[in-house]
Amino acid sequence: DTGVSQNPRHKITKRGQNVTFRCDPISEHNRLYWYRQTLGQGPEFLTYFQNEAQLEKSRLLSDRFSAERPKGSFSTLEIQRTEQGDSAMYLCASSLGGLGNEKLFFGSGTQLSVL
Amino acid sequence: AQTVTQSQPEMSVQEAETVTLSCTYDTSENNYYLFWYKQPPSRQMILVIRQEAYKQQNATENRFSVNFQKAAKSFSLKISDSQLGDTAMYFCAFMKPPYSGGGADGLTFGKGTHLIIQP
Numbered sequence: 001d002t003g004v005s006q007n008p009r010h011k012i013t014k015r016g017q018n019v020t021f022r023c024d025p026i027s028e029h030n031r032l033y034w035y036r037q038t039l040g041q042g043p044e045f046l047t048y049f050q051n052e053a054q055l056e057k058s059r060l061l062s063d064r065f066s067a068e069r070p071k072g073s074f075s076t077l078e079i080q081r082t083e084q085g086d087s088a089m090y091l092c093a094s095s096l097g098g099l100g101n102e103k104l105f106f107g108s109g110t111q112l113s114v115l
Numbered sequence: 116a117q118t119v120t121q122s123q124p125e126m127s128v129q130e131a132e133t134v135t136l137s138c139t140y141d142t143s144e145n146n147y148y149l150f151w152y153k154q155p156p157s158r159q160m161i162l163v164i165r166q167e168a169y170k171q172q173n174a175t176e177n178r179f180s181v182n183f184q185k186a187a188k189s190f191s192l193k194i195s196d197s198q199l200g201d202t203a204m205y206f207c208a209f210m211k212p213p214y215s216g217g218g219a220d221g222l223t224f225g226k227g228t229h230l231i232i233q234p
Binding site: 033035040041042043044045048089091093102103104105106107108109111 | 119148150152157158159160161162165206208210212221222223224225226227
Protein backbone atom coordinates (compact mmCIF):
# COMPACT_ATOMS: atom_id res chain seq x y z
CA ASP A 1 0.00 0.00 0.00
CA THR A 2 1.55 3.26 -1.13
CA GLY A 3 -0.96 5.73 0.22
CA VAL A 4 -3.36 8.02 -1.59
CA SER A 5 -2.33 8.61 -5.19
CA GLN A 6 -3.39 11.59 -7.29
CA ASN A 7 -2.85 12.23 -10.99
CA PRO A 8 -1.73 14.38 -12.58
CA ARG A 9 0.50 16.30 -10.16
CA HIS A 10 0.24 19.43 -12.25
CA LYS A 11 -2.25 20.57 -14.87
CA ILE A 12 -2.10 23.73 -16.93
CA THR A 13 -5.11 24.53 -19.03
CA LYS A 14 -6.69 27.40 -20.88
CA ARG A 15 -9.80 29.06 -19.63
CA GLY A 16 -12.90 27.33 -20.93
CA GLN A 17 -11.33 23.89 -21.22
CA ASN A 18 -12.46 20.85 -19.26
CA VAL A 19 -10.11 19.04 -16.90
CA THR A 20 -10.32 15.76 -15.02
CA PHE A 21 -8.33 14.64 -12.02
CA ARG A 22 -8.02 11.15 -10.62
CA CYS A 23 -7.61 9.92 -7.06
CA ASP A 24 -6.77 6.39 -5.96
CA PRO A 25 -7.43 5.99 -2.24
CA ILE A 26 -5.73 3.65 0.16
CA SER A 27 -7.15 0.23 -0.52
CA GLU A 28 -9.99 -0.78 1.80
CA HIS A 29 -10.70 2.86 2.68
CA ASN A 30 -14.38 3.33 2.06
CA ARG A 31 -14.47 7.10 2.49
CA LEU A 32 -13.01 9.48 -0.05
CA TYR A 33 -12.88 13.26 0.17
CA TRP A 34 -12.06 16.09 -2.22
CA TYR A 35 -10.68 19.40 -0.98
CA ARG A 36 -9.51 22.57 -2.65
CA GLN A 37 -6.65 24.68 -1.31
CA THR A 38 -5.63 28.10 -2.51
CA LEU A 39 -2.33 29.71 -1.62
CA GLY A 40 -2.13 30.83 1.99
CA GLN A 41 -5.37 29.13 2.99
CA GLY A 42 -6.36 25.88 4.61
CA PRO A 43 -8.04 23.20 2.51
CA GLU A 44 -11.76 23.64 1.92
CA PHE A 45 -14.13 20.71 1.72
CA LEU A 46 -15.72 20.04 -1.67
CA THR A 47 -17.40 16.64 -1.47
CA TYR A 48 -17.11 13.15 -0.07
CA PHE A 49 -18.07 9.59 -0.87
CA GLN A 50 -18.94 6.62 1.24
CA ASN A 51 -18.12 3.75 -1.09
CA GLU A 52 -19.71 4.74 -4.41
CA ALA A 53 -22.33 7.06 -2.90
CA GLN A 54 -21.69 10.80 -2.93
CA LEU A 55 -23.06 11.80 0.46
CA GLU A 56 -22.37 15.49 0.67
CA LYS A 57 -21.40 18.39 -1.55
CA SER A 58 -20.20 21.79 -0.44
CA ARG A 59 -21.76 24.96 -1.79
CA LEU A 60 -18.28 25.58 -3.23
CA LEU A 61 -18.99 22.81 -5.73
CA SER A 62 -20.68 24.70 -8.53
CA ASP A 63 -22.54 23.05 -11.40
CA ARG A 64 -19.30 23.02 -13.39
CA PHE A 65 -17.81 20.54 -10.94
CA SER A 66 -18.71 16.88 -10.89
CA ALA A 67 -17.21 14.01 -8.96
CA GLU A 68 -17.69 10.31 -9.34
CA ARG A 69 -16.53 7.19 -7.61
CA PRO A 70 -17.65 4.23 -9.68
CA LYS A 71 -17.46 0.89 -7.90
CA GLY A 72 -16.30 2.61 -4.74
CA SER A 73 -12.65 2.55 -5.66
CA PHE A 74 -10.91 5.42 -7.47
CA SER A 75 -12.59 8.79 -7.90
CA THR A 76 -12.54 11.46 -10.56
CA LEU A 77 -13.16 15.18 -10.24
CA GLU A 78 -14.09 17.00 -13.43
CA ILE A 79 -14.22 20.73 -13.90
CA GLN A 80 -16.02 21.95 -17.00
CA ARG A 81 -15.44 25.32 -18.66
CA THR A 82 -12.59 26.17 -16.32
CA GLU A 83 -12.20 29.70 -15.02
CA GLN A 84 -9.13 31.44 -13.65
CA GLY A 85 -10.66 31.29 -10.18
CA ASP A 86 -10.48 27.50 -10.36
CA SER A 87 -6.69 27.68 -10.09
CA ALA A 88 -5.83 25.87 -6.87
CA MET A 89 -4.45 22.67 -5.38
CA TYR A 90 -7.02 19.90 -5.42
CA LEU A 91 -6.46 17.43 -2.62
CA CYS A 92 -7.91 13.99 -2.23
CA ALA A 93 -8.07 12.14 1.07
CA SER A 94 -9.35 8.78 2.21
CA SER A 95 -10.27 7.18 5.50
CA LEU A 96 -11.34 3.81 6.75
CA GLY A 97 -14.50 5.31 8.20
CA GLY A 98 -16.41 4.10 11.20
CA LEU A 99 -16.00 4.89 14.86
CA GLY A 100 -12.40 5.14 15.92
CA ASN A 101 -11.13 5.43 12.35
CA GLU A 102 -11.53 9.14 11.82
CA LYS A 103 -8.15 9.83 10.31
CA LEU A 104 -7.88 11.28 6.85
CA PHE A 105 -4.84 10.43 4.77
CA PHE A 106 -4.08 12.86 1.99
CA GLY A 107 -2.58 12.53 -1.45
CA SER A 108 0.01 14.93 -2.83
CA GLY A 109 -2.61 16.89 -4.69
CA THR A 110 -3.13 18.13 -8.24
CA GLN A 111 -2.05 21.71 -8.85
CA LEU A 112 -4.34 23.31 -11.43
CA SER A 113 -3.36 26.49 -13.24
CA VAL A 114 -5.95 28.08 -15.52
CA LEU A 115 -4.48 30.58 -17.96
CA ALA B 116 -21.36 25.19 11.16
CA GLN B 117 -17.95 24.73 12.68
CA THR B 118 -15.16 27.29 12.54
CA VAL B 119 -11.49 26.90 13.34
CA THR B 120 -9.26 29.88 14.15
CA GLN B 121 -5.50 29.97 14.15
CA SER B 122 -4.43 33.40 15.31
CA GLN B 123 -0.71 33.09 14.57
CA PRO B 124 0.00 33.45 10.84
CA GLU B 125 3.72 32.84 11.36
CA MET B 126 6.08 31.80 14.12
CA SER B 127 9.85 31.43 14.23
CA VAL B 128 11.95 29.69 16.86
CA GLN B 129 15.48 28.39 17.21
CA GLU B 130 16.27 24.74 16.73
CA ALA B 131 15.83 22.68 19.92
CA GLU B 132 13.42 25.18 21.45
CA THR B 133 9.85 24.39 22.41
CA VAL B 134 7.05 26.10 20.50
CA THR B 135 3.30 26.20 21.01
CA LEU B 136 0.82 26.79 18.19
CA SER B 137 -2.64 27.97 19.19
CA CYS B 138 -6.01 26.93 17.83
CA THR B 139 -9.55 27.72 18.91
CA TYR B 140 -12.75 26.38 17.42
CA ASP B 141 -16.45 26.91 17.64
CA THR B 142 -19.02 24.16 17.59
CA SER B 143 -22.29 23.11 19.16
CA GLU B 144 -21.32 19.45 18.99
CA ASN B 145 -20.37 17.58 22.13
CA ASN B 146 -18.48 14.76 20.51
CA TYR B 147 -15.93 15.49 17.82
CA TYR B 148 -12.32 15.05 16.77
CA LEU B 149 -9.49 17.53 16.53
CA PHE B 150 -6.37 17.20 14.44
CA TRP B 151 -3.12 18.90 13.69
CA TYR B 152 -1.80 18.46 10.16
CA LYS B 153 1.61 19.46 8.88
CA GLN B 154 2.12 20.67 5.29
CA PRO B 155 5.79 21.04 4.29
CA PRO B 156 6.81 22.78 1.05
CA SER B 157 6.01 19.58 -0.84
CA ARG B 158 2.36 20.37 0.09
CA GLN B 159 1.71 16.82 1.25
CA MET B 160 -0.68 16.98 4.22
CA ILE B 161 0.70 14.84 7.04
CA LEU B 162 -1.27 13.91 10.14
CA VAL B 163 0.65 14.99 13.24
CA ILE B 164 -1.73 14.23 16.09
CA ARG B 165 -5.38 13.50 16.79
CA GLN B 166 -7.58 14.13 19.84
CA GLU B 167 -11.00 12.72 20.63
CA ALA B 168 -13.17 15.25 22.46
CA TYR B 169 -14.60 12.71 24.88
CA LYS B 170 -11.11 11.85 26.14
CA GLN B 171 -9.80 14.15 28.85
CA GLN B 172 -6.24 12.95 28.48
CA ASN B 173 -4.17 15.06 26.11
CA ALA B 174 -2.80 13.21 23.10
CA THR B 175 0.95 12.86 22.64
CA GLU B 176 3.07 11.62 19.73
CA ASN B 177 6.79 11.65 20.50
CA ARG B 178 7.83 15.35 20.48
CA PHE B 179 4.28 16.52 19.73
CA SER B 180 1.62 17.01 22.37
CA VAL B 181 -1.60 18.91 22.66
CA ASN B 182 -3.29 20.96 25.34
CA PHE B 183 -6.99 20.31 24.87
CA GLN B 184 -9.32 22.56 26.83
CA LYS B 185 -12.83 21.51 25.89
CA ALA B 186 -14.69 24.17 27.87
CA ALA B 187 -12.56 26.89 26.35
CA LYS B 188 -12.69 25.23 22.92
CA SER B 189 -8.94 25.46 22.68
CA PHE B 190 -6.57 22.94 21.10
CA SER B 191 -2.92 24.00 21.09
CA LEU B 192 0.02 22.02 19.72
CA LYS B 193 3.33 21.89 21.55
CA ILE B 194 6.45 20.84 19.70
CA SER B 195 9.38 19.99 21.97
CA ASP B 196 13.02 19.94 20.91
CA SER B 197 12.11 21.49 17.56
CA GLN B 198 14.02 20.32 14.50
CA LEU B 199 14.73 21.91 11.13
CA GLY B 200 12.43 19.35 9.53
CA ASP B 201 9.53 20.73 11.55
CA THR B 202 9.50 23.81 9.32
CA ALA B 203 6.09 23.73 7.63
CA MET B 204 2.56 25.05 7.62
CA TYR B 205 0.57 23.63 10.50
CA PHE B 206 -3.19 23.34 10.23
CA CYS B 207 -5.62 22.73 13.03
CA ALA B 208 -8.75 20.86 11.94
CA PHE B 209 -12.12 19.84 13.37
CA MET B 210 -14.28 16.89 12.44
CA LYS B 211 -17.73 15.77 13.51
CA PRO B 212 -18.02 12.07 14.17
CA PRO B 213 -19.50 10.04 11.33
CA TYR B 214 -23.17 9.17 11.45
CA SER B 215 -23.80 12.18 13.68
CA GLY B 216 -26.41 13.54 11.31
CA GLY B 217 -26.54 16.79 9.40
CA GLY B 218 -23.91 15.59 7.01
CA ALA B 219 -20.34 14.53 7.74
CA ASP B 220 -18.41 17.17 5.87
CA GLY B 221 -14.97 15.87 6.64
CA LEU B 222 -12.45 18.23 8.14
CA THR B 223 -12.86 21.95 8.72
CA PHE B 224 -9.43 23.57 8.65
CA GLY B 225 -8.02 26.75 10.09
CA LYS B 226 -5.96 29.07 7.93
CA GLY B 227 -2.70 27.67 9.22
CA THR B 228 0.42 28.81 11.03
CA HIS B 229 3.71 28.96 9.16
CA LEU B 230 6.32 27.61 11.55
CA ILE B 231 9.96 28.33 10.80
CA ILE B 232 12.71 26.57 12.71
CA GLN B 233 15.93 28.54 12.58
CA PRO B 234 19.31 26.74 12.77
